[in-house]
Amino acid sequence: MSVATEHKAINDALDDYRQQLDEIPDEQFAETPPIGGWSYAEVYSHIMQASLGSSIAAEKCCRKTGVATGKGLNWHGRLVFLLDRFPPGKHQAPPAVASLTKKITKEDARNLIVKVRKRMDEVSSLALHDAGSCKISHPGLGMLTAAQWIKFLRIHLQHHLKQLDRIKKSFPHR
Numbered sequence: 001m002s003v004a005t006e007h008k009a010i011n012d013a014l015d016d017y018r019q020q021l022d023e024i025p026d027e028q029f030a031e032t033p034p035i036g037g038w039s040y041a042e043v044y045s046h047i048m049q050a051s052l053g054s055s056i057a058a059e060k061c062c063r064k065t066g067v068a069t070g071k072g073l074n075w076h077g078r079l080v081f082l083l084d085r086f087p088p089g090k091h092q093a094p095p096a097v098a099s100l101t102k103k104i105t106k107e108d109a110r111n112l113i114v115k116v117r118k119r120m121d122e123v124s125s126l127a128l129h130d131a132g133s134c135k136i137s138h139p140g141l142g143m144l145t146a147a148q149w150i151k152f153l154r155i156h157l158q159h160h161l162k163q164l165d166r167i168k169k170s171f172p173h174r
Contacts, residue, residue, distance in 0.1 A: 003124055003127045003128050003146075003147055003150055004124070004128065006124075006147075006150045006151050006153075006154050007120060007121075007124035007150070009154045009158075010120050010124075010150070010153060010154045010157060011117065011120070013154065013157040013158055013161060014113055014116060014117050014120075014157070016161055017044070017047070017109075017113055017157070017161070017164075018110070018113050020161075020164055020168075021044070021106060021109055021110065021113070024040050024106070024168075026106065028040065028171055029041050029105075029106055030103045033167045033170045033171060034170040034171060034172075035166065035167070035170040037167075038101070038163075038167075039103060039167075040164065040167060041103040041104050041105070041106075041109070042101050042102065042103055043160055043163055043164060043167070044104060044108075044109040044112070045100070045101050045102050045103065045104045045108075045109075045112075046093060046100070046101040046160070047156065047157060047160040048109065048112035048113065048115075048116055049100045049101070049112075050093075050100075050156060051116045051120075051153050051156070051157065052112075052115065052116055052119060054149050054150075054152060054153040054156070055116065055119040055120055055123045055149075055153065056119075057136040057138070057144070057149045058123045058126075058127060058136075058146040058147075058149035058150050058153075059119075059122075059123045059126060059146075060134070060136050061127075061130060061132075061134045061135060061136055061144075061145055061146035061149065062123065062126040062127055062129075062130045062134075062146045063126070064133070064134050065134070066134035066135050066136045067134060067135055067136070067137075067143070068133055068134055068135075069135055069143055071135070071142065071143040072135070072142055072143055073141055073142040073143070073144070073148070074141060074142035076140060076141060076142075077138065077140070077141030077142040077144070080141060080152075080155060081141075081148070081151065084155065085155055085158065085159065086155065086159050120150075120153070123146070123150070124150065126146070127146040127147055127150055130145070130146045130147065132145040132146065132147060134146075136149065138152065
């Protein structure tokens, strides 16, 4: 996909996050779901913080403050990009990313969605003109160009939308 197409898909995913946020009952937002794992609040915290981090990495690539290297995606990164999604199964967030995950309020989540959208509008316009000569290391996928960071961001957003659906299905209907 082109950067412009990825940007549109990111905005569509952010629209989904915003819509779902409005539908989550307030009393369930910070509650650990019956299936265990992260609460809605923790998923929103994780995905929005990771998205901001990815946008910063993409911007560094565009501004040529990354690394000029012939290194690229590692085997896991190639698999994710080939499949255009994470492989099936549970995946652990890298420790540096997981440590940023905390329970946030619905208002914090709304504000983070707005912030991610604004950053992506700025970074995507920069990435349209990026030659891909600078890269930044991803903790699990290898060295990524700006366009690859944007694609990863979209794949990651879509992955966690599925997690929100699993959480929703685990709560008894009230």
